[in-house]
Structures are given as structure tokens and as C-alpha cells.
Amino acid sequence: MPRSALATVRSRSVFAPLDPGGRAGTVARRLAQAITLGLLLDGECLPAEAELAGQFGVSPVTLREALAMLRDMGLVETRRGRQGGSFIRAPDQAQAGYLEPQLRLLSLHELQDIGDHRAAVAGAAARLASQRALDGDMHTLREHVARLRGAATLTERRRADARIHIEIAAAAQSPRLTRQEMDLWSEVGDLVWLPVTGNLVATVTAEHEALVDAIGQGDPDRARWLAEQHVLAETQRLIQRRLRMDQP
Amino acid sequence: MSEGAALLAGLTGRIGQVLGRVEELGVAAESAARAARAGCRELRRADFTVLRPLAADLLREQAGLVAGTGVVLAPDVAADAPRCIEWWWADAAARISRLRVDTDPGSAGCYDYTTTEWYREPERTGRAAVAGPYVDFICTREYTFTLAVPVHDAGRFLGVAGADILAGQIERLMLPGLAGLGRVAVLVSGRGRVIASNSASIRPGTVLRGPHRPPGLVPVAGLGGLLPWTLLSAS
Numbered sequence: 001m002p003r004s005a006l007a008t009v010r011s012r013s014v015f016a017p018l019d020p021g022g023r024a025g026t027v028a029r030r031l032a033q034a035i036t037l038g039l040l041l042d043g044e045c046l047p048a049e050a051e052l053a054g055q056f057g058v059s060p061v062t063l064r065e066a067l068a069m070l071r072d073m074g075l076v077e078t079r080r081g082r083q084g085g086s087f088i089r090a091p092d093q094a095q096a097g098y099l100e101p102q103l104r105l106l107s108l109h110e111l112q113d114i115g116d117h118r119a120a121v122a123g124a125a126a127r128l129a130s131q132r133a134l135d136g137d138m139h140t141l142r143e144h145v146a147r148l149r150g151a152a153t154l155t156e157r158r159r160a161d162a163r164i165h166i167e168i169a170a171a172a173q174s175p176r177l178t179r180q181e182m183d184l185w186s187e188v189g190d191l192v193w194l195p196v197t198g199n200l201v202a203t204v205t206a207e208h209e210a211l212v213d214a215i216g217q218g219d220p221d222r223a224r225w226l227a228e229q230h231v232l233a234e235t236q237r238l239i240q241r242r243l244r245m246d247q248p
Numbered sequence: 249m250s251e252g253a254a255l256l257a258g259l260t261g262r263i264g265q266v267l268g269r270v271e272e273l274g275v276a277a278e279s280a281a282r283a284a285r286a287g288c289r290e291l292r293r294a295d296f297t298v299l300r301p302l303a304a305d306l307l308r309e310q311a312g313l314v315a316g317t318g319v320v321l322a323p324d325v326a327a328d329a330p331r332c333i334e335w336w337w338a339d340a341a342a343r344i345s346r347l348r349v350d351t352d353p354g355s356a357g358c359y360d361y362t363t364t365e366w367y368r369e370p371e372r373t374g375r376a377a378v379a380g381p382y383v384d385f386i387c388t389r390e391y392t393f394t395l396a397v398p399v400h401d402a403g404r405f406l407g408v409a410g411a412d413i414l415a416g417q418i419e420r421l422m423l424p425g426l427a428g429l430g431r432v433a434v435l436v437s438g439r440g441r442v443i444a445s446n447s448a449s450i451r452p453g454t455v456l457r458g459p460h461r462p463p464g465l466v467p468v469a470g471l472g473g474l475l476p477w478t479l480l481s482a483s
Contacts, residue, residue, distance in 0.1 A: 132455055134439050136365060143363060170383035173441075173453030175390050178383045 023058050024065035028073075029105050030056075031066065033186050035075050035090050042090035046076070049086075073101045099194045100245070106188075108239055114188050115235025119228045121180045122165060126211060126227035127220040128172035137171040138216045145212050148205055157193045157201070164208055168215065168227075192234055195241040207233070252433070252469035252479045255425040260471060262421060266314055266395055266411050267376060267474065269306040274397045274409035276302055277319045281401035290327035296334040303336040304344045306411065311338065313421075314411045315388045316347065319399060320361055321407035322371075332407075333361070335387060347387055361386075366394035370408045374398055376474055381415040381443060381453070391415040391453070395474075419444040419452060431482045434465065438476035456480065 034040045046052060053063040067086055070076035074097070078086045106114075133141070144167060148160035162185040169178040196204050207230045214223040280295045296319055303317045318335030326332040335347040361367050369377035380393035396410035426433045426446040434445040440457030442450060450456065456465070465480040 132453060134441065134455060136439070140363065166385055170385060173381075173383060173391070175383050175385075178385050179389055182385060 023062045024069065025105055027056050027058055027063060027066035028069040029102075031070055032073065032075055032102060035088055040088045040090070042088055044088045046086040046088065069101075099190055103191050103194065103238070103242055104245055106242065108242060111188075111235060111238050111242060114184065115231060115238070117180075118184050118188075118235070119231040121169070121177055121184065122227040122231050123224045125165075125169040125172045125174065125177045125181065126215060126223040128174060128177070129168045130215045130218050130220045130223040132173050133171040133215055137167070138212075141167050141171065141212045141215065145205075145208055148208055154193050157196075158189060161192065161208070162189050164212070168211075171215070188238075191238060195237040200237075204230075204234075250469060251425075251429060252481060255422065255429075256435075256469050256471050256477070256479060258425070259418070259421060260475060262313065263378070263395065263413070263475060266306075266310055266413065267397070269302075269309065270317065270395055270397055270409050270411050271376075273299055273302050273306065273317065273319065274399045277399045277406070277409055278401055281399075281406055285401065291325060293326045293329045293332050293334065295326075296321075296332075299334060300336060300344075300346075307336065307338040307344060308342070310411070311342065313413055313417050315390070315392070315414050317409075317411040318347070319407055319409045320367060322405055323362065325406050331361070337387065337412075349386060364394075366396045366410060367408055370396045370398035371405055374400075378475055381418075381437065381441060384412060388412050388414065393418065415443065415452070429481065432465065433468075433479060433481040435477055435479050438478075443477065 031040070031046075040046075047055070049060055049063055049067070053060045056063065058066075067076055067078065071078060075089055076086050077089050078084070129137070141164065144160055144163045148157060148164065151157040151160050165185065166178060166181045169181045172178075193204075207226070211223065211226045211230060214226055276299050277296060280298060281291055284291045284295055299319060306317050307314060316335055316337035318333065320335065321329075321332040324330050333347060333349050335349075336344050337347055338344055364379070365382070366377065366379035369379060376395065376397040378393055378395045381391050382394075384390060384392035384394070392415055393413040394410050395413060396408040399406045399409055422435055422444040423446070426435070426444060429446065432445075432447045432450070434447065434450050434456065435443045436456055437443055440455050440461075442452050442454050442456055444452060450462065456462070461480075464482050466483045467478045468481040469479040471477050
């Protein structure tokens with residue numbers, strides 16, 4: 001590559017704007033993730049606006065914009081008066097009504113990128129787990145697959161699904177892969193089951209069963225392949241759903 | 249005593265210190281429960297905040313080895329917290345914080361600890377257990393052992409008192425001794441998981457069992473009871 005071309009590629013990635021989607025959107029997304037992961041609990045009061053703006057390094061105007069987005073998603077409630085402030089409203093159910101606006105915050109390329117990252121992590125974790133899982137690890141994994149099979153709501157499915165992937169990374173004996181799975185699930189985990197309805201529920205559940213079976217059989221290549229295919233299919237569904245949002 | 253047995257004895261000594269402290273924590277939890285029962289009161293989360301100074305002492309005394317400690321109650325033992333974790337950890341500046349975990353069974357981020365080895369074993373056997381090594385994705389977020397003792401009141405299982413021990417610290421304690429043996433030596437858990445090894449081709453976290461056990465490695469020393477670990481070495 002000629003020197004100038006390399007310089008261009010480099011400057012594009014290094015000196016690209018930090019958050020092309022807008023700073024308020026970034027702040028809103030970060031807080032929404034913390035709420036869905038349970039890091040911010042229902043009823044909890046957020047710090048004062050000025051303090052919070054300082055922590056995020058944004059202006060008070062940007063922060064208020066972010067809070068307005070969260071209010072629209074139903075994740076934050078602002079009360080006036082002496083006992084006032086912004087309070088967390090953690091949803092009991094991951095409902096389409098609040099997931100759709102979350103999905104809208106992501107571009108197709110972001111969804112693709114997250115999918116690629118997830119496939120890399122899930123594939124590597126599955127391969128290592130198939131070599132390192134003990135009977136106890138398999139028992140735990142199968143328990144969570146059974147929970148997924150018995151799940152009746154979107155929230156239950158999402159919880160069981162996240163746990164299966166995190167437990168696979170844990171069975172790989174890798175704290176780093178496990179932390180990556182947790183971070184990824186906190187970022188996009190709620191969305192994964194949004195486009196899964198009808199017959200698809202059984203299909204996606206069966207994908208998890210096949211993956212855990214391959215790990216239990218100690219088949220590293222098959223485990224990796226199944227994990228990657230599973231994440232690819234999920235990414236495909238999310239991109240389709242996101243596309244539909246902008247169709248007239 | 250063989251060199252290998254001496255190595256393991258040193259390790260047992262260190263873990264024994266932690267066990268002693270965790271047992272004190274368990275006894276304090278049991279007296280909190282007894283006091284509530286004597287006063288005909290329901291047990292509440294606040295009854296266990298008295299454990300904080302003991303936990304802080306443990307974290308200070310065992311700094312570097314113990315990453316977190318506290319009690320975890322069985323479901324519905326505390327009237328005001330169906331799943332109750334009173335657990336403390338020290339940050340790099342030795343500040344003690346209480347672990348905040350979402351244990352509300354109705355919420356999406358909920359952590360169900362009743363399925364973990366460190367909770368199930370003491371519940372099942374009524375005795376102290378060391379679970380791991382495992383990836384602890386709730387508290388330490390590291391490769392961890394959890395030492396746990398059962399807590400009882402009037403014959404009822406109330407939960408466990410425990411301490412998280414970082415696997416990396418156990419490896420650091422063992423490595424100089426293993427390296428000094430002058431031949432391949434591997435410490436494995438009761439389930440065959442490598443805890444520490446002096447060979448670059450046998451790595452921590454992998455399983456040495458059945459077909460995966462390199463020929464020529466034989467048990468040279470073992471520990472029973474709390475630490476069912478075995479030292480394998482080239483014969």
C-alpha cells in the first residue's frame with residue numbers, strides 16, 4: 001500500500017469522530033445497557049444532571065437530551081420537587097415497545113460489527129469449552145438449555161440464552177472471553193430475541209441444544225462452527241428487523 | 249515427607265488460615281440468626297451487616313489471596329430479601345465495598361447462585377468445600393476458587409459463608425516449589441483440572457484426565473478432605 005493510502009486509512013480510524021451517532025445517543029445507549037443488565041436498579045435515583053454530565057464528559061444540554069430519549073423508552077422517570085430527580089424504571093418484561101427504540105439507535109453496520117465480534121468470541125469459547133468442560137460444567141450448561149426450552153416469555157428466553165453463552169465461555173476457563181460475552185450481552189442481548197417469534201423460537205432453541213451437545217461430545221470444530229452459524233443467523237435477523245423500521 | 253507432600257502441606261496451611269476466618273464468619277452469621285429466633289423476629293438482611301468488620305479483617309489479613317468474602321443466604325431465609333448476598337470485596341486501594349448483585353428472581357439480570365458448586369456442595373454435605381477453579385463472572389470476574397462453609401440454625405440450612413481465592417494467587421504460591429522439583433509436576437483438582445504446572449505444555453485450566461493425561465505422569469502426593477487435589481509428577 002502506498003504511504004499516502006496507509007496514512008489515509010490510519011487517519012480515518014484514529015481521527016474519526018468519537019461518536020458519529022451523536023453524543024446524546026451514546027449516553028442514552030450506555031445508560032440503557034446498564035439498566036437492562038441490572039447494573040442500575042429499578043427505582044434507583046441517578047446523580048444530579050450536572051454531576052452526570054461531568055461524568056460522561058458531555059454538556060448539560062446533551063445530557064438532558066439523552067435523558068429525554070430514555071424517558072421516551074420508558075427507562076427513566078423524572079420527578080420534580082424536593083424529592084425529585086431522574087429515577088430508573090427497569091422494565092419487568094423486555095417488551096417490543098422499548099426494544100424497538102433501542103434497535104433504532106444502532107446502524108446496520110454496527111449490528112454487523114457486533115455480530116462479527118460475537119461470532120469470534122462465541123466460536124472461540126465453544127471450541128475451548130469442548131476441550132475443557134468437565135461433567136459439572138456440562139450439567140450447568142444443560143440446565144440452562146432446559147430453562148431456555150421451558151421459557152415462556154421473551155425475558156426468560158433472553159436470560160437463559162445469555163446465561164448459556166456466558167457459561168460456555170466460563171467452561172472454556174477463560175475469564176477474558178467470559179467478560180467479552182458479558183459485555184456483548186449487556187450491549188445487545190435484549191435485542192436478540194426481538195425478531196424471534198412463532199416457529200423460530202423452537203429453531204433457535206434447537207441451535208443451542210446442538211451447540212451444547214457438540215461441546216459435550218468434545219468436538220471442537222463442530223462446536224465452533226455451530227456457535228458461529230448461530231450468531232450469524234441472529235445477526236441476519238436483527239439486520240432484517242432494523243431494515244424494516246425504515247421502510248415506509 | 250516427600251518434597252511434593254511438603255509443598256502441598258504449605259498450601260494447606262495457607263488455605264487453612266482462610267478457612268479459620270471463614271468459619272468465624274459462619275459462626276457470627278449463625279449467632280445473628282439465633283438472636284433473631286430468640287427475639288421471635290424474622291431474619292432480615294440488616295441482621296447480617298454486623299459481619300462487615302469480620303469480613304474487612306479477613307480481607308486485610310489475607311490481602312492478595314482473598315478477593316472477596318461474606319455470606320450468601322438460602323432463598324427466603326431473609327424476610328426482606330428472597331435472595332440475599334452480603335459480600336464484601338477490597339479494591340486496589342484496600343477500600344472495602346459491598347458487592348451489588350441483582351438477585352431479584354423476576355428481573356432479567358438476575359444471578360441465581362443456588363446452582364453453583366460453591367453453594368451446592370456445603371448444602372449437600374454439610375461440610376466446608378473448595379469449589380473451582382472456575383470463571384467467577386459475578387464477583388471477581390477472574391479465575392477463582394471459592395471456599396465455603398455451611399451456615400445452620402436449629403438444624404436448618406441458612407446458606408454459606410465463604411471467601412473467593414484468586415486462582416492466580418494459588419499458582420504464584422505453588423510455582424516456585426514446583427519449579428524447584430526439577431521434573432515435570434502438575435497440581436490438579438479432584439476433577440482433573442490443572443491448577444498449577446511447571447511445564448509449558450500443560451497449562452492451567454486444561455483437563456488432565458483419561459485420554460488427556462500425558463503418559464508418565466503419576467500421583468506423587470495428594471490432599472484429602474477440603475482440598476481433594478493431587479500432585480502429578482514424572483515418575
